[in-house]
Amino acid sequence: MSEAVTPLHFADVSKSFARGKERVQALDHLEITLQAGSITGLLGPDGAGKTTLMRLAAGLLLPDSGTVRVLGADTRSQASTIQKHIGYMPQRFGLYEELSVQENLDLFADLQGLSREAVRSRQQELLKLTALGPFGARPSGALSGGMKQKLGLACALLRAPQLLLLDEPTVGVDPIARRELWEIIQGLREKGLTVLMSTAYFDEAERCDEIILLHQGKLLKKNTPAAFSAPLQGRCFLVSQQTASKRHLRETLQARPGIQDARILANGVRVLCRTTTQPETRAGENWQAVAPAFEDAFVDLLGAATSTSDSPVTSNTVAAEPAQPTSPVPPKAKSIAETVIEVHDLCKFFGHFEAVKGNSFSVQKGQIFGLLGANGAGKSTTFRMLCGLLPASSGTLRVAGVDMRHASAQARARIGYVSQKFSLYGNLSCDQNLAFFSSAYGLRGAARRQRLDWARREFQLQDYRDVNVDELPLGIKQRLALACALLHEPPILFLDEPTSGVDPLARREFWKRVNALAEAGVTVMITTHFMDEAEYCDNLVLMSLGEVLAQGSPEQVRAQARSEEHPDPSMEDAFILLIEHHESQIRRSS
Structure with a gap:
């Protein structure tokens, strides 16, 4: 196929799917064209049609109407030919975890009809590109999340494709691995490869040559990042106030007339106004005009602030009522700091491997506490010990006054838990999952009916009651998982990467709920790879190689990472700088 032809062109493309007795329109008369040698970002809320677009472009689906042409060829008649000239990495790339890195590369070469001998030099080139060369013999199941994504990318590049399709390649990986993946992708563009990638990260969108923004299967806008944000000039401000917490200031600003969006940053609350007229300011507030960014344009175009989910709710309120928690979750006591999670010299061994190395920290009632770290740092192991899902090897571990090493069942009754992969039953409907978890938490009779009604209403699940979980968009799965975790009104909530892969609007909705829960006195512990979310936390622990680096x-x-070279580091800067410094020290001493 000629390199001069258009890499990808959708002409009046529509695609629908059956969902129960209904049909869902995934793409609706879509018209798009990619420029050769560019990186194009694909963004939109859950259900916008991003993955459907990717699968149509890969020739794995055929359109109901319209034409998809890839490198000049029609997917209806030339799908097998097209697939020889493209690389495709789906959201959950299917590595064989019992096979080594090299064996996975060999297997994918076989599946693509490539001779192992002919492709050997290409494999060595890709192992060098992804820095996986020293790990060729390691089982892929033993790789970190970032290394798995890099191996998936290497497998997608085996054919030396002309068009690379990446469906959220950086989902679930830490900032260091995300930076490494982006360096690889940008290097591929410099070699003339055309890349289409979907992403939930706004900073990644800003690095793209063009952005395609989808909504409900339709093209909302296609342009450069700068062209998206330019119309918002004069509508963006950074607001700070010395006497209020940023979380409280954000909630106050979001509720104020004239403000469309407010989000927490390192140095204040960033505000997007509905017009160029600055809203009323209050005593003590400092308003500073700032340049608009793509994230502001995303929110403006999709109208996030006008959604029905805009009013935050807690586990004890209904949307139409003020947030007035009832027993057993009392309002947050501002004057008395009550320790509800206490960790001292916590260790965990797996055989001779020490995954958690004598860590200590404490969490106060009503706090949002963040547990951060690179993939493989020991976060999930620590998290599972705190939840009573994994026994500690040594140390003190108390949750809600209960020693988790000896009486974890007592504490688990007071804990709500949302796992990394959402522990929902995919072959059960939304209602069936709610019913199962309510029974598991011991809810009966009128109390059970009341909580089930509350969950459907508060998390806007009415339209999905009879839909199986496997068929739900990720953002709806997240709502359902959080609803299930809150059914028994727990005073402590554990959230293990709950926003991984979830679209930006769903993340905003999620954090409104979490902030409201904390204000109502619920203690929240969360792990996340989104460094902007870390700014919502009252306190943090940053882990690397099983140790606490900073808290x-x-x-x-952020102050611990400050230097002459980085006088005002962001949280992502601090994460990368502190972890890379620690890991380099470990390598020098070993």
């Missing part, structure tokens, strides 16, 4: 407020953690 304190977001401001205190």
Whole structure:
């Protein structure tokens, strides 16, 4: 196929799917064209049609109407030919975890009809590109999340494709691995490869040559990142206030007339106004005009602030009522700091491997506490010990006053838990999952009916009651998982990467709920790879190779990374700088 032809062209493309007795329109008369040698970002809320677009472009689906042409060829008649000239990495790339890195590369070469001998030099080139060369004999199941994504990318590049399709390649990986993946992708563009990638990260969208924004299967806008944000000039401000917490300031600003969006940053709350007229300011507030960014345009175009989910709710309120928690979750006591999670010299061994190395920290009632770290740092192991799902090897571990090493069942009754992969039953409907978890938590009779009604209403699940979980968009799965975890009104909530892969609007909705829960006195512990979310936490722990590197407020953690070269580091800067410094010290001493 000629390199001069258009890499990808959708002409009046529509695609629908059956969902129960209904049909869902995934793409609706879509018209798009990619420029050769460019990186194009694909963004949109859950259900916008991003993955459907990717699968149509890969020739794995055929359109109901319209034409998809890839490198000049029609997918209806030339799908097998097209697939020889493209690389496709789906959201959950199917590595064989019992096979080594090299064996996975060999297997994918076989599946693509490539001779192992002929492709050997290409494999060595890709192992060098992805820095996986030293790990060729390691089982892929033993790789970190970032290394798995890089191996998936290497497998997608075996054919040396002209068009590379990446469906959220950086989902679930830490900032260091995300940076490494982006360096690889940008290097591929410099070699003339055309890349289409979907992403939930706004900073990644800003690095793209063009952005395609989808909504409900339709093309909302296609342009450069700068062209998206330019119309918002004069509508963006950074607001700070010395006497209020950023979380409280954000909630106050979001509720104010004239403000469309408010989000927490390191140095204040970023505000997007509905017009160029600045809303009323209050005593003590400092308003500073700032340049618009793509994230502002995303929110503006999709109208996030006008959604029905805009009013935050807690586990004890209904949307139409003020947030007035009832027993057993009392309002947050501002004057008395009550420790509800206490960790001292916590260790965990798996055989001779020490995954958690004598860590200590504490969490106060009503706090949002972040547990951060690179893939493989020991976060999930620590998290599972705190939840009573994994026994500690040594140390003190108390949750809700209960020693988790000896009486974890007592504490688990007071805990709500949302796991990394959402522990929902995919072959059960939304209602059936709610019913199962309510029974598992011991809810009966009128109390059970009341909580089930509350969950459907508060998390807007009415339209999905009879839909199986496997068929739900990721954002709806997240809502359902959180609803299930809150059915028994727990005073402590554990959230293990709950926003991984979830679209930006669903993440905003999620954090409104979490902030409201914390204000109502619920203690929240969360792991996340989104460094902007770390700014919502009251306190943080940053882990690397099983050890705690830094802890304190977001401001205190960022301060530990400050230097002449980085006088004002962001949380992502602090994460990368502190972890890379620690890991280099470990390598020098070993």
